[in-house]
Amino acid sequence: MRLTTPRIHPVTAEKWTEEQREIVAPMQARGRIINIFRTMLTHPAAAKAFLTWGGYILSRKSTLPPREREIVILRTGFLCKSGYEWTQHVPIGQKAGLTDAEIARIKLGADAPGWSAADTSLLRAADDLHREYFVTEPVWAELTKHFNEQQRMDIVFAVGQYTQVSMLLNTFGVQLDEGQTLDPDLKGF
Known part of the structure; x- marks a missing residue:
């Protein structure tokens, strides 16, 4: 975790406006x-837009299978040194079929x-996009052997979305949720 306290504090339920309650109603x-969503409530208009796009990335509308999606999300979160992102997506990756050995x-x-x-x-x-903001020709050619055009687009969309998510988590100081433990490889960042 980059910050040990939030820069932008999560909005507590007692302080939610009607607009904020509408945003979180499906989650409730x-x-x-x-915490990510309680923090995003500070900016309701941005939270609504964020949830729409993020909802696509994590939905069945994305053409990328869940296991493959979680590989790129976890790699992106790790490269961005986002302890919160990694912690949230390890169990999601496990549900999508990743083994503990694969996650490691x-x-x-x-x-x-x-x-x-x-x-x-x-x-x-994911490495290319993190380092170069571009998928190099050799990597694109390899992706083409395994993934169709829409799936390749969804790979880029997922890495882009979770780079943004990692940036906001790291910068806003979103803290782990109750009961979570930070991966030791992401301590001190």
Whole structure:
């Protein structure tokens, strides 16, 4: 975690406006409201737009299968040193079919042993986008062997979205939710 206290504090339920209550109503129906969303409530117009696009990335409307989506999201969160993002998406990745060993290898990247060619291309694409803001020709050619055109677009969309998410989490100082533990590899950033 980059900050040990929030720069922008989560809005507590007692202080929610009617607009803020409308934003979180669907989340409340599914369970608790996590700190990222309680922080985003500070800016309701941005929260609404953010939830629409983020909802697409995580939905079945995205053509990228959940396991592959989580590989690029976790790699992006790790590269951005976003402890909150990593912590939130490890269990999502597990539900999507990633093993604990694969999640640990995501930190090491595409050169870690054990990845399929398709997984390697996903990790290299996330690395390219993080480093160059561009998927290089060799990596694009490898992605083309495994993913159709819309899926390749959704890879870029997912990395872009979670780069933005990591930036806001890191900068706003969004803290882990109750009961969560920070991965030791992301301490001190």
